Structure formats: C-alpha cells, structure tokens
Amino acid sequence: MLPDDIQQAAMRLLHHRTARLADGDPVAEPLIPTTTFRLGDQPAPDAIYSRYANPTLDGAEARLAEVEGAPVVLSTSGMAAIAGVMLACLKAGDRVVVPADGYFHTRVLAGDILAPLGIEAVEVPTRDLAAADLSGVSLVVVETPSNPGLEIVDLPALAARCRAAGARLCVDNTFCTGLLQRPLALGADVVVSADTKAAGGHSDLLLGHSATADAALEARLRDVRKFTGAVPGAFEAWLLSRSLETLELRLERMCASAAAVADRLAGAGVAVSYPGRADHLQHALAARQMAAPGFVVGATFADKAAAERFLDASGILRATSFGGTHTSADRRARWGDAVPEGFLRLSVGIEPAGPLAAAVERGLAAL
Known part of the structure; x- marks a missing residue:
C-alpha cells in the first residue's frame, strides 16, 4: 500500500472535479474541443484561443497539480515538455548537463538541436553526477530511476549542489510519476514527465508535462508553449483526465x-x-x-x-x-x-x- 500522503494526493486527484460540482453539473470532465471563444471588450486571457488555454486542458493540468504539488504545464509529449524546460531556462552561452546513459532523445535535443544556438551540452553518466563539476552550468537534467539502467540519483544532495553552483535542477520523473516520487519536495526546481507512459497508461495518447513552484518559471514555460505551439488538443487532455482517476x-x-x-x-x-x-x-x-x-x-x-x-x-x-x-x-x-x-x-x-x-x-x- 502506498504511503498515506500519496493516498491523500490520489484522493484529491480523483475528487478534484467532484468536490466543486454544483447540482446538475456533469461528473466526468467535459470534452470541450473548441479553438475559439466569444470575445468581449476585455476578454479573459484563458478564453481567447485554445493555443492559450482551453477548459479541458485546464482540468487535466489541475488534476496533475494535485499529484505534483505545484502548477502544471501540459505539452504535446514528454519530449515537448523537456524542450520547453530547456528553452525556458537556457540561452546562448549556457551549459546544460544531460544524462549520458538516459533517454537518447534528450541528448539529441541538447547536443544537436540546441548546440547551433550556442548552448553547450555536457553528458554525464548518472552514477557520476554526485561528483560532477557543475561550475558554469545553468541547467542539470536527470532521470531517476535512469532509463533504462534504473540507477538512482540522490535528489536532495544533487539539488543542494545545483543551488550552490547557481544551476537549476530538472528531474525527469516519467518512471515514477508524482505518486511514486515527488522531486519538487526533494529540492528540484522543475519536474518533467511523459504522460504518454503510466499517467495516460492506456497506450492511446501522446502528452507530457512540466511542473514547478517557481511562478516566474511557470510563466516562462507557458510562454514557450504558447509561442512554439506545443499545446495539446482537448481530446488528449480529456483522455489524460480520465486515465488519472485510475x-x-x-x-x-x-x-x-x-x-x-x-x-x-x-x-x-x-x-x-x-x-x-x-x-x-x-x-x-x-x-x-x-x-x-x-x-x-x-x-x-x-x-x-x-x-x-x-x-x-x-x-x-x-x-x-x-x-x-x-x-x-x-x-x-x-x-x-x-x-x-x-x-x-x-x-x-x-x-x-x-x-x-x-x-x-x-x-x-x-x-
């Protein structure tokens, strides 16, 4: 049986919608596939265009926030979430540490796609992260357990080293989800996860998300998503909300x-x-x-x-x-x-x- 605090998080996730229902409201998360909204003189920022926000997307993010313990930004895939974090946190001249033994697409993104933009990728094996030189590093991306070797990173210790070096720590938590591991509570600045995997769980959707308690970073992540167009469709968000309940x-x-x-x-x-x-x-x-x-x-x-x-x-x-x-x-x-x-x-x-x-x-x- 999972620990009590995790069970409570699962309870909040399950009843996130039902706890707010008025008489006559639908119990299930509504699927609202609209792309446009009727505008008034001063339209609300979340009711303009679905690349900015969508009610079904908002519902899925709110459920995931119960799991992560922080605001969530959904993206079109796990890789889109990782790319969003890198774009939000890095600029020309910065260095990013990525796991040499982790998911190879993360290395390709950092080493091939971002390198021509002046961002240096440094590959470090997961087992060597505890002693890695973080001088001049802006962002450290880790997986724990690592994919596929299942090596574990001491997150509180690494988070302390990142803070001392002035680097942000991003944890790919796909293997665990926020129900089995809470990287933000262990000192990470931002967490990413491929919801295509266990969160979605039925092999029928592509989604990913990032989560952070840093309000400025969350705003930056939302801007990156909005202007790169990595916004999920309402149907995928609806599928995720359904899946999260189990x-x-x-x-x-x-x-x-x-x-x-x-x-x-x-x-x-x-x-x-x-x-x-x-x-x-x-x-x-x-x-x-x-x-x-x-x-x-x-x-x-x-x-x-x-x-x-x-x-x-x-x-x-x-x-x-x-x-x-x-x-x-x-x-x-x-x-x-x-x-x-x-x-x-x-x-x-x-x-x-x-x-x-x-x-x-x-x-x-x-x-």
Missing part, C-alpha cells in the same frame, strides 16, 4: 507485480536491476525517496537469442514504450543504448498476478 490503482498492481517478476527472474539466474530488491546497489536510497520501487525491471539475459526466446515463449508484448496496462519489453541495445544485447527493459502492466506469473514461467522454461 493511476493510483494501476500503480499498486504494477509495482506489486514488478517486484514479483524481478524476484522470479533473479531466482532463475537472470541478472536483474530493480530498486525494490536488496541487491540493487542503491536500494536504500530508493527506499528513502520513492514511495514504491516502480513498475520497470531491467533484466539481462545471456545474449540476444536468450532474450528473444524468453519473449517468444512468454508472449510478453514487444513494445518500445512503457507504463501501459499490458506488460511489455524492449531490447534496448537495438536502439543504441549502452546495455548488453540480452538486456530487456520490462514494463509490468496490470494483468492478474497468476496468468502473468505463468507467462514468466513459460519464458524461463525456454532458456
């Missing part, structure tokens, strides 16, 4: 099943990386700053052929995203990640425990 329930099943899958794989001799296991090098740190160890398991089989036999026999879905209702796996070496050929990033879904365990057994029997 997020806590889905995470409970996913995390419990992930722990069981990790233990079974390890018991069969498969090298496993999972923050919830005592053999994870940063297990104690993960236990301090995460409400639960998550739903993603790193599993390294003997080689590519062994990993493929496991997937064929188990019937586990091959897919490159994660956080959905279906358990899925991605052999990350195919995309160039610095992992062994037999490494699988396993995202555990919401299947009943018995049939999921049977599928894992079939896969192990094929090794």
Whole structure:
C-alpha cells in the first residue's frame, strides 16, 4: 500500500472535479474541443484561443497539480515538455548537463538541436553526477530511476549542489510519476514527465508535462508553449483526465507485480536491476525517496537469442514504450543504448498476478 500522503494526493486527484460540482453539473470532465471563444471588450486571457488555454486542458493540468504539488504545464509529449524546460531556462552561452546513459532523445535535443544556438551540452553518466563539476552550468537534467539502467540519483544532495553552483535542477520523473516520487519536495526546481507512459497508461495518447513552484518559471514555460505551439488538443487532455482517476490503482498492481517478476527472474539466474530488491546497489536510497520501487525491471539475459526466446515463449508484448496496462519489453541495445544485447527493459502492466506469473514461467522454461 502506498504511503498515506500519496493516498491523500490520489484522493484529491480523483475528487478534484467532484468536490466543486454544483447540482446538475456533469461528473466526468467535459470534452470541450473548441479553438475559439466569444470575445468581449476585455476578454479573459484563458478564453481567447485554445493555443492559450482551453477548459479541458485546464482540468487535466489541475488534476496533475494535485499529484505534483505545484502548477502544471501540459505539452504535446514528454519530449515537448523537456524542450520547453530547456528553452525556458537556457540561452546562448549556457551549459546544460544531460544524462549520458538516459533517454537518447534528450541528448539529441541538447547536443544537436540546441548546440547551433550556442548552448553547450555536457553528458554525464548518472552514477557520476554526485561528483560532477557543475561550475558554469545553468541547467542539470536527470532521470531517476535512469532509463533504462534504473540507477538512482540522490535528489536532495544533487539539488543542494545545483543551488550552490547557481544551476537549476530538472528531474525527469516519467518512471515514477508524482505518486511514486515527488522531486519538487526533494529540492528540484522543475519536474518533467511523459504522460504518454503510466499517467495516460492506456497506450492511446501522446502528452507530457512540466511542473514547478517557481511562478516566474511557470510563466516562462507557458510562454514557450504558447509561442512554439506545443499545446495539446482537448481530446488528449480529456483522455489524460480520465486515465488519472485510475493511476493510483494501476500503480499498486504494477509495482506489486514488478517486484514479483524481478524476484522470479533473479531466482532463475537472470541478472536483474530493480530498486525494490536488496541487491540493487542503491536500494536504500530508493527506499528513502520513492514511495514504491516502480513498475520497470531491467533484466539481462545471456545474449540476444536468450532474450528473444524468453519473449517468444512468454508472449510478453514487444513494445518500445512503457507504463501501459499490458506488460511489455524492449531490447534496448537495438536502439543504441549502452546495455548488453540480452538486456530487456520490462514494463509490468496490470494483468492478474497468476496468468502473468505463468507467462514468466513459460519464458524461463525456454532458456
């Protein structure tokens, strides 16, 4: 069971709308797909044009704010949210630290897209961040757990180092969502997350968000979104609002099943990386700053052929995203990640425990 404060956040998220209803109001978040509004002499800033604001978008942001504990700015994808933070925080001559072992699109954005604009990207492995030189750095972007290696960053310690160096700290919290980890409460300046993953959870939408308690930075993030056009449509925002109502329930099943899958794989001799296991090098740190160890398991089989036999026999879905209702796996070496050929990033879904365990057994029997 998740800690009481997380349960309370989930309760506020679930009843964010119902707590404000008048008699006759619809219980479900209305889908309002309008792009334009009737204007008066002095139109309200949130009722001019849907690239500025939309009621359905506002509703989804308000629900996510209950999870993050700070105002939220929704974007068209997780990468759009990361790009928004970089554009809001960086200018020509600035340096940004990005994880050398994290999501490769973040490195491409910083190192290829922003480099011609005079922004220097410095790649640092997650395990080396604690001792990295932050002199002259304007923004530090981290993932914890890292994708796909599941290494953990000591967020309070890194936040203190960033403050001392005059750098902002941005935490990609996609693997956890705000229900399993609260980076802002741990000292981060801004958090980003790909809501395409667990928050949306049904593999049917592309969205991302940033959140910050810094009012000036929030305003800048909204301006960047407005003027780059990275504003989600009302339908995607509506899908997210619907999905968020079951997020806590889905995470409970996913995390419990992930722990069981990790233990079974390890018991069969498969090298496993999972923050919830005592053999994870940063297990104690993960236990301090995460409400639960998550739903993603790193599993390294003997080689590519062994990993493929496991997937064929188990019937586990091959897919490159994660956080959905279906358990899925991605052999990350195919995309160039610095992992062994037999490494699988396993995202555990919401299947009943018995049939999921049977599928894992079939896969192990094929090794």
